[in-house]
Amino acid sequence: MTNNLRFKTSKFIDETYRVSFKFNNKTYFGFKGDTLASALLANGVHLVGRSFKYHRPRGIMTSGSEEPNAIIQLHDNSSRTEPNVRATEVEIYEGLVASSQNCWPSVNFDIGGINNLLSPILPAGFYYKTFMWPPSFWKKYEYFIRKSAGLGKSPKVADPDIYEHNYIHCDVLVIGAGISGIMAAKMSAKNGYKTLLVDEKSYLGGSSIYDNSEFSKINNQTTSSWLEKEINEISKLENLEIKTRTSVAAFHGYNFLLARENLTDHLPINQREKKVRQRLLKIRAKKVITATGSIERPLIFDNNDRPGILLSSAIKKYIDLYGVACGENNVLFTNNDSAYETAMSLIQRGIKINAIIDNREQIDSKISYEVEKNNIKIYKGYTVVDTYGYRRINKISIMKLSKDGQTVIGDKTKLNCDCLGVSGGWTPAVHLFTQSGGKLKFREEDQVFIPDFYPSDQISIGSCNGDFSLEEIVKNTLYSIKKFLNVENSEYKTIEIISGLNLSKRNIWLLPSDKSIGKTKSFVDYQNDSTSKDIKLALREGFRSIEHVKRYTTTGMGTDQGKLGNMHALGIISETAGTKMGEHGTTTFRPPYTPLTFGTIVGRNVGEFFDIFRRTPIHDWHVANNAKFENVGQWKRAWYYPKNNENMHQAVQRESKAARDSAGILDASTLGKIDIQGTDASEFLNRVYTNAWSKLAVGKCRYGLMLNEDGMVYDDGVTTRLGENHYIMTTTTGGAANVLGKLEDYLQTEWPELNVYLSSVTDHYATISVCGPNSKKIVSKVITDLDLSDEKFPHMSFKNAKIDNIKCRVMRISFTGEHSYEINIQANYGKSVWEKCMEAGKDFNITPYGTETMHLLRAEKGFIIVGQDTDATMTPIDLQMDWIVSKKKYDFIGKRSLYRSDTIREDRKQLVGLLTENPEEVLEEGAQIVADIKKSPIEMLGHVTSSYYSPNLKKSIALGVVKGGKNMFGQKLIIPMENKNINVTVADPVFLDKEGERLNAKL
Amino acid sequence: MFLINCPFCGEREQSEFKAGGEAHIVRPKQPTELSDDEWAEYLFMRKNIKGIQFERWNHFHGCRKWFNMVRDTSNDQIKAVYKMGEKPPVK
C-alpha cells in the first residue's frame, strides 16, 4: 500500500520507536503511541471485520471507546486472549497479535456474507418469528445460529494475569480530562479539595490537546498549547491524583463509582509478569464532576457502513494526534461546522479533499470561508444518497435536498473518494449521569438530551452538559464549578476565546434517498446491523415504546450499547410515529460504560480465595489421614476416611459399624456455639425454644427446637446450663450465623427489657465427640480426674474437667444413639486432644468418622437434620415431635402459628420412615412418593429426604415426608423411578433401639 | 450503593448492612388471644410503597445493632436513621 499516509507532525507518536505487530497473521509496523486502529490505518488497512448479522465488510469508524465495528480478538489461542476489544483503544506494543472476529474463513472472503444477499428475508425480529416454531426444532436452529453468530471467542485456559480491587475516598472526583475536566480539577485541588481526576485515554486533554486550529484559541494561544501549560501545572498539585487509562464503568447512587484502571495492557507481554494488569477502583466521592465530553453522531443514509467511512472527528484525530491520513482522496459529509475543522487539519498537511457535502443551504462561519478559500468544492444543501465499493469505499453519489429535507431532487452526481468523513453533530455522553439516576431533558434547538435533575451531589460540565462551543465550555465551566464547589477564586484571571465556528446545524435523522426505503440499507446500529428499515418495520408492527423497539430490532444492544446510533433510532421513531422527540425518553444506559474483563470484576477472589474456607483446629489431622472433605456452609468438614481404596459406600459402612460395635470419633467443632449470659437467660431461652428451660438444673443439657414466627422449624441443637445465668447453645453448622442474628434481633427489637448477652464462640472451642460402647473406657483414659459413672455423670449432663491442666467442658450427649461424650476444649488444643483420644482408643479400634457416617447413624435413630429433612415448611408437629412443644408456656417464637388453620391440617406432609420391599434397594434422596401410579396426573404425596443402607440393621432405611403420613403406618407406597417402581412401606422413623437401651447400657 | 449513617458507628458502606423489612411492626404481646386473621396480619402483611418507607436495618458486619431508617424507595434517598425504640422523625 502507499507510504504517504503517515505525516511527521505529531508529538504524540515516537517515530524513533518502531513497533511490529500482527493483524490477521500479517506483520505490520507502527510507532509507539499508536493505537491498533491508527497503526492499521497508517498501513492503509480499513477492512477489519464483518458485521454481526449480514457479515458486511466493516472498517474502523471512530477513534475511541464508542467504536462499533473495529472489535477484534487479541492473542487468539493464548491464555491472554480477549474478545470484543476495540481496536481504537488498544495501544500497540511489540508482539501484539490481533485478529478479526465474526468471519470465516477470512475477513476478505467470508461465507456469512451470503446473509447480505439474503437480507430482504432477514428483517427485524426475523429470528423471533422464524425459529420459534415448531418448538422442538429450536435445538437444530440454535446450532447454526450460534455458529454463524459469535462475536469473539472466550479464553479456554486460566487467566495468567493478576487483578485487584482498590477503595478510593475523595472529596471530588472529576471524570474526563478534557478541557473542562482539567479546569475543574485545578479549581478543586487548588481550593483544598482532595481530588481525583480520571480519563480513559493514555493522555490528558481530550480532543483539545491536539487542536492546533487557528479558529479556536484561548488567550491567543492554540487550545493545545494553552492546555499543555494547564496540564503541566496541575500535575504538580499535591491535592490532585491523576489516573489515566482509567475508565469509569458505573456511576451508582450516593456517588459510588466503579472504574477500571488499566496498568499493563499497553506493555509488551514479557514486561507484564508479576504486575497487576487491571484494577477495579471502588470510588466513594463526596462530589462528582462529570466531564465525559460528547460523541460525534454519524449520518444515516444508504450504505453508510462501508470501510473507509469514518466519523469526521476521528479523521481529524488520526491526522492531528497520530499523524495518520485515513485516505488520500477525502470527502466530508456534514450538517454542521465540525467537519470544517477536520477539513482544515487535512488542508494544513496537503491531504486532498475532493468535496464537502453539507446538508445546510446557508453556511456562515469564518472556518467555512477559509475552507472555501482553499478551493474546496462545498455542495450546500446536498446529501449523500449512496456509496460504492465492497471492501473499501470508492465512490459516492449525492443529490440535492428538498426544502423540507424529506426528499431528494435534481440529478445525481457521483464523486470519487477513498475515505468519507461524516458528521451529524454531537451527542452529550450522558451515560454515567443517567446511570446515577439523573434525569435528562430534551433541548429542541439542537436536538440533544442534556442533564436536568441531579440525584446526588454532582454536576456535569463541558460538552456532556450540552456546551459545544469553546466559549460556552470555558465560561460555563468556570461559573458552574465556582458555584458547585462554593469557591471564590476561579484560579483563572481572564480568559479570552476566539472561535471561528458557529453552532448552526440542519438535523435530519434519516436522510432521504432516491430509492424506496425497502431498497436501502441505512445502518443505525452498526454493531448489531439494525437499519432504519428495521425500526420502521417495528413501528408498523405496532411497537411504540423505545424499550420495545430496542429489543425487537436489537438497536443499541451490542457491546457498544449503541453509543453512535441510539439518538438516530429515537429520531426515526418520533419522525415516523409523528411524536415529539422528548416524549419517548431514552433507553436505559446500563453499567458498564465499556465492557469489563471478568478478571477485573473478581480481582483477587480467584482459586482458593474465591470464597472463604473455614477449617477446624483438627483439619490438618484429617488431611494427613486421607479424609475426603465436603463443604458445609464455609466449612470444610471431613466427609469420610477411605482406607485401602475403599469407595465412599465401603468407608461409610465400615465407619458406621465401628461406631456402634466399639468406638467412633467425630470432629464436631463446626457446630455453632453461642454463649448466653444474663439474669434473664432462662426466660430468653423459654421464648426462643419450643420447650421449657426454667427448670433445667445447672450442669444439665437439653435438646431444643427453634421455630420461625410462622411456626416452621428453623434450627436445633443442645443447650447446656453452665451456671445459674450462663448457658452455651449449640446450633447447626450452617445455621450458626443466622441463629445468632435472629436472637440478637429479638433481644434488641422485641425484648430490650431482657438482661441477656450473646457471644459467638464457635471458633473458640474444638469439639470432639467420642461414641460407642467403648467410649467410656477411652474418655476415662484421656480425662483421668473425672467420675464417668452413670450416677455422677448421667446422659444429658455436663462437667468441667481438665486434660493435663487444660480446662475443658465435657457433655454426655448423643447424636448417634450410642453412649457418647463431647469434649470441648480451647481450639489450640483441639488437635492434640484428638490425637490423645486416638491413642487411648487404639485398643478399641477407635474409628474416625465423617459427616456421611454421622448422617447415617442419626438416620438409624430417626433424628432429623434441619435443612435436609425439613425445608421451612415443616412444623414440629409435622416432624412428629409434638413432645418438644410445651403446652404450658404462654408464648414462644412461632407458637401462635402452630394452630393456624393451615398448620393444623391433617393432610400436611409429615415425617415418616420408609422401608423398601427389597432390603438391599437404597432409595434416592429427593425421589417422589406416590400411592397410585395409574391415576393421571399422578398425585405426588411427598418425597424422600434421607436414605442410606444401614450396616447395623442390614437393610435399607429412609426418611421422607408424606401427606398425612402420620396416619399411614404400615401402608404400602410407591417410589416411581426412571425405569422401575420401588415398593415401600411407611414405618416408624426410629429404626434402631427405640427404647434407648444402647444409650443407657451399663458400660 | 448506599452510604448508611449507622446511629452507633457513623457512615459506612451498604455492604456492611442487612435490610430487615418494614419497621414499627410490634410483635403482639398476647399472640394466643389473636384470631387467625389478626395473627396473619402481623405475620405476613407488609407495605411495599413507592415513596417514603420506614425500614429496619442491621449493621450486620459492624456493631450488629438494629436501627430504623426512613427511605424514599422511589429514589433511594435516606431521609433519616434513628435508634430502636425512638419515635420516627416527623417529616
Ligand SMILES: [Zn+2]
Ligand atoms: Zn454500627
